[in-house]
Amino acid sequence: MSLELHRVQDVVNELSRRITIRKYYEAVHIIDAVGKIALEDIIAVNDLPPTDKSVLDGFAVRSIDVLNASVDNPAILELCHRACDAIRHKLAIPVSTGDPLPLGADAVVPIEYAEVKNSKLYVYKPINPGYGVAKRGEDIKKGDLIVKKGTILRPWHIAALASQGINKVKVLGNINVAIFSTGDELVEPGSELAKGKVYNSTKYIVASSLKELNFRIIDLGIVPDDEIAIKRKFIEALNIADIVISTGGTSLGKRDLTVKTMSTLNNLEYFVHGVNIIPGKPCAFGVINGKVIACLSGYPVAALIELEFILLPSVFRSLGLANISRYIHVRARAKRRIASRLGMMNIIRGRIYNVGNELEFEPLKLTGSGVLSTLLKSNALLIIDETCMGIEKGDLLDLILISDPIKI
């Protein structure tokens, strides 16, 4: 066993070429689609509004007929009392908000500008063509892209789908992920903690992160540090899931058996151990029959980073989905020097401050890949590319924002 430093991009390229997930969508009702990832571009098929319509309660007119109206010299129009469907010279048709504009009309006189006397409409103010009118297609035009493939659907996307008559949409779903942890020292939350044991948290940061993206989690528990037990668990997992994840046992110590065991599985088409990412370096990936096996770190921060920067991008790209992100991206200035190892992709946890209208980023001091609280204390992540020698104070940085910047 040895640990080589494969480049993140190479691993993502290889994995995304090799992963084949056959069933990966569900067609759900639009209300249930909120928060999920759209799997298709959706193009408007109807103009919205579908016709010119009134946005006021008032009277549809030809604006030319009220051009010179004033309080002293009102325009006097015939009022259509039965259902009229077209305007002719000097005619007004009462309309409510949302009504289609009658043929020939080009404006709506609001109730407040007019008065009905002796079955005639007296208009006291001139209005411009288009006043009180929403033009056909002014909101959404037939042919507009309303949802881009890969979008995490928010309420306004759902409403845009509804406006086009669409009540079901294909979203990412139904992908089984089997996950287990290795480590004799681990105990599942909900159980008693014996002396020398520690609660499993790494499996939960990975599983909940996937759950948030609508993957279906199959929790296969904890496996002891035993090669036969680990091998059996990998085989069980491969039988029921498209994505198999283990946590722990990825380093080179005497109790690190996970990667060693994974590397002996039959039909392994691809295998790497070690990636040039910090934290997260000692992880491994394999592919068997288009299914991906990810041996993630036993440390929660490292495991989350391996998931977010290697496994998920590979799975998404294999499905033709690029650049999916749950997070907001901003640019900020470095508040101080940040060391970085050349040749490694460094993921730096830290805090963004909103100073006036400027954004500043300061890395955390405590950085251990096992220190979970660093994620509770951070509001942003900085990715330092492998070609970068380090960051100088004042450099402009691209950041992933995970919660509100601190305002000072």
Add this chain to the structure above:
Amino acid sequence: MSLELHRVQDVVNELSRRITIRKYYEAVHIIDAVGKIALEDIIAVNDLPPTDKSVLDGFAVRSIDVLNASVDNPAILELCHRACDAIRHKLAIPVSTGDPLPLGADAVVPIEYAEVKNSKLYVYKPINPGYGVAKRGEDIKKGDLIVKKGTILRPWHIAALASQGINKVKVLGNINVAIFSTGDELVEPGSELAKGKVYNSTKYIVASSLKELNFRIIDLGIVPDDEIAIKRKFIEALNIADIVISTGGTSLGKRDLTVKTMSTLNNLEYFVHGVNIIPGKPCAFGVINGKVIACLSGYPVAALIELEFILLPSVFRSLGLANISRYIHVRARAKRRIASRLGMMNIIRGRIYNVGNELEFEPLKLTGSGVLSTLLKSNALLIIDETCMGIEKGDLLDLILISDPIKI
């Protein structure tokens, strides 16, 4: 019927005092809790790590014993081959990553700094006290607040709960919301669109927004513009839900029957029609037996704003949950003058640009409360307070960020 301009804050105060939702939580497994709102403060009950532990594969020692070690003059230590649980003078105990630190040890010599020869450990480099050790509680201390009530739980919160042995958590859930739309012109998505009709989108922006927060949606369809039908629907909704929402029919036109009908319901303890918010002014709220009835606008943008700025804050505050937000909040500078109506809370849709490390906000030009696409084109919302006369170019603004700022 008349439409008065009640202050948003007054309406929220009154509603939150009067709303009584009896059942509003579910205890879910932590993996299923991701994305949901925590209903309790959660305090750490255990130190993490629970004991001092090794973060390396190596040898636990007393650092004083290797203080002067060098390649030329190695420190030579006895090696404990059986299970030793305490360090005495000049003894080393092999440890793996994650092992509890043996009693008496204060540092771990990494494998690379040492060599085993003739059953003795030769250490070639001095190490400081604490080297290779994670101190008990250095990550999370017993008594630390790890999740604040009202937090929308993310993967790192889930892991923090797991680290404390917690496998179930109380989240907001099980609140029934019955929602229906009024309007003869409306057709549900999924059906054919007849001439003069329009697809219902407003109900979907409201329902999906609530769904995103784990409310349980009961969709009661579309009701014709008929007082008896609307009244029946309100009564049906009140029988099955804690929160009743209608969309449409909130203005003062002849076909606006929703609010008029709502105001005639029995046992109405509180009723307002009209709020000083733009867009969203013509909406109404009522309370019957602790249940809230919200008559929201038929326009999607107005309805979303009434939901986000009036109904949801009222419901959350009635449950003792303050300041819940799905969105990121930032400060930015106004790119140009923005007009505002004094006495009204103005919600301005617009775009935030990330120029260098600075944030600038520019309002959209098209602003109709029915123009759904303004929400697709915006990435931020500005709230202009009712006491504000308008925004000058360069003013510093507090904003709600709904998607990535545009980088220029």
